[in-house]
Amino acid sequence: MRFAIFSDIHANLEALEAVLADARDRRCTHFVCLGDVVGYNANPRECIERVRALDWPVVKGNHDEEATLSASSERFNELAERAIQWTRDNLTDQDKEWLRSLPLQKQVHDFTIVHATLDTPGQWGYVFKTLDAVASFTYQRTGVCFFGHTHVPMVFIRGQSGVRQERKEQIRIEPGRKYFINAGSVGQPRDGNWRAAYCIYDIKSNLVELLRVKYDLATAQKKIAKAALPQPLAERLAIGR
Ligand code: ZN
Numbered sequence: 001m002r003f004a005i006f007s008d009i010h011a012n013l014e015a016l017e018a019v020l021a022d023a024r025d026r027r028c029t030h031f032v033c034l035g036d037v038v039g040y041n042a043n044p045r046e047c048i049e050r051v052r053a054l055d056w057p058v059v060k061g062n063h064d065e066e067a068t069l070s071a072s073s074e075r076f077n078e079l080a081e082r083a084i085q086w087t088r089d090n091l092t093d094q095d096k097e098w099l100r101s102l103p104l105q106k107q108v109h110d111f112t113i114v115h116a117t118l119d120t121p122g123q124w125g126y127v128f129k130t131l132d133a134v135a136s137f138t139y140q141r142t143g144v145c146f147f148g149h150t151h152v153p154m155v156f157i158r159g160q161s162g163v164r165q166e167r168k169e170q171i172r173i174e175p176g177r178k179y180f181i182n183a184g185s186v187g188q189p190r191d192g193n194w195r196a197a198y199c200i201y202d203i204k205s206n207l208v209e210l211l212r213v214k215y216d217l218a219t220a221q222k223k224i225a226k227a228a229l230p231q232p233l234a235e236r237l238a239i240g241r
Contacts, residue, residue: 001109001203002027005183007034007148009051010063011087012187012237013043013223015196016050018215019186026211028200032108034148035061035115038091038099040083040188040233042223047187048095060102061115061149062124063087068096075124082230109203111144118145126150130163133180137163144179144201144208152191153184153199153210173206181208194240 004023009016023031033056038044044067051058063080066073067087076084091099104121105114116124117132118139126149127133133156136145155166158178173179184197191197195212202208221234 001029003030003032003109003201003203004028005032005034005113005146005199005201006186007115007146007183007198008036008061008151008185008187009033009038009047010036010185010187011038011041011044011047012196012215012220013041013046013050014216014220015187015213016047018213019196019198020050022211022213023198023200026200030109031056032113032146033058034113034146034183035059035102036063036148036185037061038067038087039063039080040229041220041237042227042229044087044091045095048091048098052098057106057108057113058102059106059113059115060099060104064099064102067091068100079230079232083233086227086229107142110142111146111201112140112142114145114147116147116149124149127156127180127182128152128154130156130165133158133165134163136180137178140178140180143175143177144173144181146181146183146199146201148183148185150182151185151189152182153197154182155208155210156180169210171208171210173208179208181210184210188237189240192240194238 224234
């Protein structure tokens with residue numbers, strides 16, 4: 001069993017198709033999504049369609065939630081707000097109903113998936129630091145949990161001597177430890193690398209790989225301009241911020 005783990009697709013269809021193709025080339029047999037299918041980029045409907053058609057386990061992200069509200073919750077900055085308003089106008093009631101139905105967390109096979117944190121999944125806290133990971137680990141019942149939300153691939157490991165953070169591309173899952181792994185973002189990476197991020201969890205070999213994939217950036221940017229979404233949303237894709 002080889003799971004491809006996708007997070008923060010954010011309506012970037014070019015990036016989604018590139019990671020899907022890459023995961024299939026790498027013989028992935030199962031797919032999961034850690035939320036934020038929509039928001040920021042220009043293809044929310046198409047991305048929902050792809051994810052639904054493949055019938056993956058999916059958890060809800062904060063943009064997925066925000067897209068289903070009729071009025072803004074005032075949690076978003078100006079750019080995110082303008083994009084989510086556009087997203088609301090461009091989704092069908094059926095799309096919104098599906099987004100609304102997504103759970104905040106879910107167990108898949110022997111691991112857990114969540115968008116933000118396990119301690120308060122509906123509060124959308126950001127885990128960048130070890131201390132934030134410690135709180136989430138308290139609620140983690142499986143050896144491995146995948147999360148997203150920060151758009152920065154990152155690994156936290158809880159062992160005998162406490163929690164440490166690592167930024168490596170391959171993680172061997174060992175018994176007696178817990179792993180809280182950020183898969184990065186498919187559609188809007190923010191670690192200074194423009195390539196789409198995702199990871200593969202190979203159950204049999206106990207190996208997690210964090211991967212990067214080139215995609216048709218120019219097309220994604222043109223669609224943002226054509227949709228009259230804010231131009232900085234196109235510019236940031238090129239620099240991975
Ligand atoms: Zn996101």
